[in-house]
Amino acid sequence: MPFAAVGSSLKITADETQALKSLPVAAQITAKKAIQGSVADLGRLVDFISMLNSSRYCCLAPIFHATLSSIQVPNYINPKTIPTIMRAKWALVGLVKISTVTPSTYDDMDDPVTKYLVRRWDDAYPWMRFFARNCLPPPYDVSVSPPRPDLCNVFDAAKLCITPLSLICTKSEEGRHLLRSSVSVQHYVAQLWILIGNLKGDVLQGDPGTTSEGLISMLRASFALTNHVCVSESEDPNKIILPLSNYIQAAGGVKPVVFTLLRYIRRITRDAAAVEAPRSWTPSDRSVNQLHLYTDASCREQLIRQGSIRTVVGAITEILPKILVQASKEMDFHPQLGLAGRQNVLWSGYSYIASAIRDAEDGVTAACQAIDAGVLQILEKGVVCPPHADRRDHPTRGRMGDIELLFLLATFFMYHRVVESIFRHWIRMQSAPMQKREIRDKGLGVALELVLTSTIDAMDHRSVEPINFHEYRCSGPGCPMCTSEFVSKKRRCSGCLVSIYCSEKCQRAAWRNGHKRWCQVLRCTVGPWGSRDIRTSLQVIAGFENSEISGMAKDVETRVREAQQQFPAFRDRLVLMLDMSVYPPEVHVLPVHKLEQFPGNDPIWPEIADEIRQRSESPPKGYMFSVVKVNLGKPKVTLFSPSTALRMAFEGQYFSDDEISVDEDEIDDSKTPGHEDLDHGSESLDDG
Template sequence: MPVAATRSILQISTDETRALKSLSVATQITAKNALQGSITDLAKLVDFIPINKFNASRFYCLVPIFHATLSSVQVPNYINSKTIPTIMRAKWALMGLVKICAIVPTASDGGDDALTKNIVRRWDEIYPWMRFFVRNCLPPPYDISIAPPRPDLCNMFDAAKMTIHLLTFICTNSEEGRHMLRSSVSVQHFVAQLWILVGNLKRDSIQGDPGTTTDGLVSMVRATFPLTNYVCVSESEDPDKITLPLSNYIHAAGGVKPVVSTLLRYIRRITRDAAAVEEPRSWTTRDQSVQSLHIFTTGLRYSFLFLQTISRQDASCRAQLIRQGSIRTVVDAITQILPKILVQANKEMDFHPEMGIAGRQDVLWTGYSYIASAIRDADDGVTSVCQAIDAGLIQTLEKGVVCAAHANRRDIPPRGRMGDIELLFLLATFFIYHRVVESIFRHWYRHTQNAPMEKREIRDEGLGVALELVLKSSIDAMDHRSVEPINPQEYKCSGPGCGIWTSKFVSKKRRCSGCLISLYCSEKCQRTAWRSGHKKWCQVLRCAVGPWGSRDIRTSLQVIAGFETSEISGMTKEVETHVREAQQQFPAFINTLVLMLDMTVFPPEIHVLPVHMLEQFPGEDPIWPEIADEIRQRSDSPPKGYMFSVVKVHLGKSKFTLFSPSTALCMAFESQYFLNDETYDSMDEDDGYDWNKLSDEDLDF
């Protein structure tokens, strides 16, 4: 290429000129020609820079030439024969800076790192050219089938190096650069569109680095870019620095649906690439398979972190993620990579700061942490738990017990804050729900079909003990659900003397809008039940389904009651101890103590408190002493030292304190109050109940 004419020779300082003399004579001549405007010699300077870090620092003196070149050119509005020389000079100058910063992480003078000094603090002259090459040398984000407009100026490989790779360098090495990504609206828009583009790229999209193979190049780009993506929405290391709201990034990426679908596509494709990595011949940092596996799993980790961040910060993202199967995608990713990374090799490898066991474990813990946060932060955590179990999370954790334990020695890093054991215990707190028990049935069916009576070798004893406890709880849940129904009101009319089953109802089922539990075949049956005892128990039953009357709680009362009875009976000594302590702690309320079984934690915990101290429970209601008296009169073994028991449950972020389901169901429906027809027909209209509050409901039992 001929030397392009320039108005004047590029100027660099005397010290910078003197530094060039440390290079070979041939390189000095090339540098001089580059300063005089030779595009060919500028390209040669970039080629002279070695691709490894050995002796790379001596080429740091070329940086002023690249900066001087960029300072002398401006981004053109049009591409034609007159502007092409300018574009080519900018391309090679930017390529030189990227190459230098990749191999010289710190400045030779001991000052700021090379990346911050030469890229981040010169952002105003570098960023416009990055946008220019993305716009003209990469396909559009949402339709990668369209060819780049000017591939002759810069192939896709070089364009990716100057943009995507450069952003990765910034996120890895420069705190100042990370803050810039978090605080600049235009940069976040730029990153968001690049993220969509990379997510849509096919395996063979990027061609062009003469002399080297492009096999797996798109996979590597896709695995490294999640770091940049996560940095843009993460919180700053400095609490005094402002981070832009997540809505800015979502808007730039095209909205919630594109963000969610692209993110899940990233995870699936990176997982596929990680699973395809060949088994390492030797677990050393120099092994190509180990290096590839590290890149892919690191990409998964940052994808999981981004997943957790947008789920926590934006309710619409959280809901859309669940709808599009994010939990299933994460479980599948963990299932495929777990046996590849939970491998103990040797002391040198296991304690490596980046590729060691702690780093590999962190990938799994980050995925587990997202699943846990999706369950805890959701309004409907039951759906999230069902997704996790149906996706095979329990089977995946069962596979974990056959891997060597990585936390059983002091010199091995401990488990993550939200690791496999913590997630297991969180799942167990939802085993009280009917829908979850159905998923458990399906899990056990698959388990017995795929590996009947298979005995696994347990090498991770901590996880093995936790898994045994949780699996026992899952079996208990199925047992409680399969017991002869203690709540026949869900299957037949609750009217006194009426034995019509719901399947034989002529009209729609009438559910009491007060308690949300009792069903009636007619208004006549409902009036009779009200006068015969439901008037007193309606409020009690409503307190057994929670203040918002969740359908999940209502349809799960039998399972909750089963757990309540078995847990309290199994902790008799502990109950007596808590009652004595509460009597000493609350002497003024000794007659209003209530036993609370906290099932929001696993294993469940026992607490004894005055009734007015219970959260979301009508503690001041005068009906409770009357109910307590009736419990003592009608119970074969009345509670000692407390009025009655309550159960604390959660549906995700919402927690409820429920009146004892076992007590409410047994006593409210102990008798159907068989009355003769004369009494049945003589009921008054004026009985203190608003009959307009009937709830017609088609049930799907």
């Protein structure tokens, strides 16, 4: 059937016109009328596109492209612009449908999405923004009804605005770079992301063939991937991508991004948990993975503060039974839906929890949130799943999988607040009904046993009497007063941040009695920033320090000999470092000047080392003293030995039966370094 070029509304090439002759006669007639400007026939043309013979209908794409090229986006909606809007709607729907149903072929250089959408982005994108602005509810108020449902209902508008982005993210590398590099596109995606995250079921009514709740679940899952791609790194390191801050600003700031992201996690988890059989459950959703992308300084702490770790732990708890259920041998070894594939979803959640703890400025708070949310209980349930990582035909564990998360948590068991969370964990375990489980994942089972043993050790170290004596008793020599009995404001030494005094008299007496020598040592025991978490945890850290060094006695001797051979000029200036920022802890022996974040060149250390040797019942052999490296999250701090510092600095007050009494008349009122004037040399105790 011939197509007359004269009088046509649209301009298509002779080759494109010739290609239309391969269509059925009814489709050719409809195409001719669509080219001549019939809006109704343009809509009917879309109905011809189907999965059957999908490649045959690719010849309709030039009509849709020509339609979009021939019209401009109107500034207003009125009776004159409605036909133009409807033509754009059907043309965009047609391109999306062709890109969806047309498979990629090996002899085709460009995939359909790149050819029909990305390469004609300048024609399609303005109309996508138009329908988003005029036919979708506002991003921050989804209760507002769309202004023109007669032009395009919310269901069709969502497909027009979101489906092209989802297709680009999954099928076009060129398109993915477009999303990452365009300010306008990122602004558009950010606003849509907020909108979809707030959509409720009653917004999408009248969806043909799909329930509104099902459509919303599909939109959330697909757009989570779009968001992930939009702000992730490019496949090509040479291609420039926009900073994450640009996307956050476009979405309205940190708080909307954080709240919407956590809402995505909760709602997608609910949808996944509602699936009855694992066969229909897909692990392709990347909503948890998105959390990795929001770990820059602007969002990381806010996410943790708003409960992101708790949210992810809750999500894992909810979907864990679905993931670990075993269906059949054929199903369990399926490359995408099998047990190994589903385990990767768990590991993505574990990976976020680990990265949040590891990269946080306050990793102690993050670790407490994870334990309080029940991450140890989840990992105990995970041992029932066979370890497919041991098989050659399955992928290895994630970079931060379950075992890695366990070992990271164990590096925080030395902190007072974390031990309190551990106490609550064991109380919950005692009240929960006992369930005997078969341990199929032997590797996870062994790691879990080691870490749970460390939790018990932490509680034991925390329970040693007197508990944190330096926090609850006046450090004045011979003073029996507890902090709860202080009448006046409590005084904390501003030099060491450890000693507490009930009065100016006790503070001056302590300085004269030996605190002058040990003040700087105690300051090095709480770290360069004087972390409160370290200060209140010195007893637990000291307990781990003693037990670990004793347990590795042979390894310590070996390390000392190696260091003496490696550093012969510093044989008498070696220091033992217990690295508890890793699990299991490691020991190293090195010259004092090589210590990080520690005043090793200060002349006080040889003098202190000599006193340690004289006053210790079993003086260390081969090294001056020990230090401890601890993990605070992103920062890692090297501390002077808490065990040594507490024992030496408070020996007269707390470790001897003969308490020292000081005559008030003998107190030297001269000003001393670090304790000059008590109004300036001490701090009021507002957190003790």
